[in-house]
Each structure stands twice: as structure tokens, then as C-alpha cells.
Amino acid sequence: MRTALGCRSISAATIVVVSLLVRFFLWPGEELVSSHVQREAHLTPEAAALHKLGAIDSSWMLARELHGDEWMRVWTHSSGGTLDLRVQGRVHGSAAEILSILREVDLLPLWNRYCDGADLRRLVAPNDMWAAAGVRLPWPVPAQALLVHAQARKDPLANGLVALAQSPSAAMPAPEGVVLPASLRGRLPLLVDLAVGRLRAESGTQRTSTRVDVYLSFVLADMGFHVEAAPVWITNIIVYIVAPVIWHSYTQALGSIHAKGSPHAARLKADASGLYARVVRWTGQPRLSAHSSDGKLLDPQQEPSRTVAAKSDKRWWQVPWKRMRIRSTG
Numbered sequence: 001m002r003t004a005l006g007c008r009s010i011s012a013a014t015i016v017v018v019s020l021l022v023r024f025f026l027w028p029g030e031e032l033v034s035s036h037v038q039r040e041a042h043l044t045p046e047a048a049a050l051h052k053l054g055a056i057d058s059s060w061m062l063a064r065e066l067h068g069d070e071w072m073r074v075w076t077h078s079s080g081g082t083l084d085l086r087v088q089g090r091v092h093g094s095a096a097e098i099l100s101i102l103r104e105v106d107l108l109p110l111w112n113r114y115c116d117g118a119d120l121r122r123l124v125a126p127n128d129m130w131a132a133a134g135v136r137l138p139w140p141v142p143a144q145a146l147l148v149h150a151q152a153r154k155d156p157l158a159n160g161l162v163a164l165a166q167s168p169s170a171a172m173p174a175p176e177g178v179v180l181p182a183s184l185r186g187r188l189p190l191l192v193d194l195a196v197g198r199l200r201a202e203s204g205t206q207r208t209s210t211r212v213d214v215y216l217s218f219v220l221a222d223m224g225f226h227v228e229a230a231p232v233w234i235t236n237i238i239v240y241i242v243a244p245v246i247w248h249s250y251t252q253a254l255g256s257i258h259a260k261g262s263p264h265a266a267r268l269k270a271d272a273s274g275l276y277a278r279v280v281r282w283t284g285q286p287r288l289s290a291h292s293s294d295g296k297l298l299d300p301q302q303e304p305s306r307t308v309a310a311k312s313d314k315r316w317w318q319v320p321w322k323r324m325r326i327r328s329t330g
Helices: 007-025 046-050 095-101 107-111 232-258 262-269 275-283
Strands: 061-067 073-079 082-092 116-124 128-135 144-154 160-166 192-202 209-219
Touching: 046 144, 046 160, 046 192, 061 232, 073 232, 082 232, 095 107, 095 160, 095 192, 095 209, 095 232, 095 262, 095 275, 107 116, 107 128, 107 232, 107 262, 144 275, 160 275, 192 275, 232 262
Parallel strands: none
Antiparallel strands: 061 073, 073 082, 082 209, 116 128, 128 144, 144 160, 160 192, 192 209
16 A cells, blocks of 8 residues: 655654665675676667666556656666666756766766765766766765766667766776776775666757656665565665755756856866767757746846855755655555
């Protein structure tokens, strides 16, 4: 029977979250390579999107909905020793703007409070890179390190792009010389088995808008759980944290691109690697959208007067919950 976790359960949920995080991340092992999965070598973004971003069937559970003009839905699925998340939504902004929030890795700490350092380790091509990031979640979770290979390509089926990110594996090891920076070595690993994303331009809208579709997969054994399926309460707690924190921070960072002095806007305009020019061709959208985050039409000859949005001082448990709910089968 489905139930809902409301604001009254936040205090109890906080205790559960802390207990979960301790269990979730205090597992033995320091290698940044998964030893529990034999991943397909040379997987392309196009093939990953074709297989992972298809129709959502009845085996997925709708766990979270955020309503509004910029909506989001999160589905969960766990079997065969993996925990999978599917996120779909719509945001105001061009695909180039949306991509820049993640692509400019050294700027991640400006908007993601849980990232305490990030670095581009190797640029293979404008749309192909290796990157590293440090993750520092609230006490008592120890500091972690992430090393991923990320690629982006044109969506072969529509105006848009597809992207793929994976941690190194036996089938796809990191190239020689691609290692964590010294400041992140010695941390526990945060492994991403598979992350696939798709950005498609929305037509028929007054503002530049983009549909977002993301698939994430984590191997439970890599997280210390040697089980076939993650317990429902664990899945719900993960969604309970991820949706209000990461999505809120991400959309806030996206909205600040049109603020005066925005570093992301400067990177978009400079386009040192040529990636954003490719994204413009792939999507048919402008590099920078013509509307600010509040929907006002911008004068391209005049810079907005707002200042760059600073990282919120609120912690995850202080984020407004009015539009959020979690469903459970427990």
C-alpha cells in the first residue's frame, strides 16, 4: 500500500538518513574501479540512450514528483544487484546552458555544496573528457572521490544531444596518466556504473526550454550491499535527499547564468573547446537563451543588473518541501 512522507516525518527521516549514509559509504576498498560488474567495453552515448532511455514500464516505481512549469519526476528500479534511477523533467534554458553547469567541472563547487573540488583531467576531444571531483557529504560520511569518463554526441533521433558518463572498469580502464589529483587521493571511491542523459529542445514554447531525461545505475555491491534489490526504504531515502538538494541547486545555478558576472556565461561565450558551438548545431537552440530565470525578455545589448546567485546557505533539511512527496510500497 502506498504511503506519503510529509513534513512531520523530517526529524525521524533525518536520523534514518544519517544512519543510511554511514552504512552506505563506509565500505572497504579504495580502488576507483568496480570489481562487481563486467561492463560492456566501448559503449557509445547513442547506444546507451537507445537502450536505457526508452519507455518506462510497470517495473519502475514513481517515487517523486515536483510540479510546476519546470517539473520533474523520479522513478526507481532495483533488481539484479543494481539500483537504477530515472529522472525526467523540463527546465527553462538552452541545452548548452544546461550542459555547461556540469561540463565546467572546476566551477562545480560554486553551486554544489557537496563538491569540494573538481578538475578536468584530460580533454580527449571537445565532447570527450575525463574529470575528477571530490564529494564531501555531511558528517559522519567520509570524504569521497569520483573519476569519470564523459562523452556527448548529437541525438540521432531529434534536435538534441545524448551524453554518457562512467567510472573506470576492467573493460574500460582510465588511460595512462589519467589519475585523481593529489588532493583527492586516499579518499573512498564513489563509483558510477552508468549515467546516461538526453537533452532535447522543446518546440512551441515562448521561452527556450529543454526536456531532460537521465538514467543512473549504481552497483549495490560497490556500495556495501550484497543483495539483489535495494530495500524500498533505502531507495526512498536516497530520492528524498537527491531531488530537493541537487535538482534545486542545479536549477538555481542555471538561473544565475544570466546574472551579471556569471562565470558560466563567460565560459559559454568563450567556448574554448568548441563544444557549445556543436551543441547549438545539434539542438537548433541559441547558446544563451533570451529570457532570464524569472521569464523576462533580456536585451542582448544590456547586461542584467542582478548579481551572481551565491550558493544557498540552507542545508538540505531546510529546503522547502511543500511541492514534494515520496511514495513507498512499504
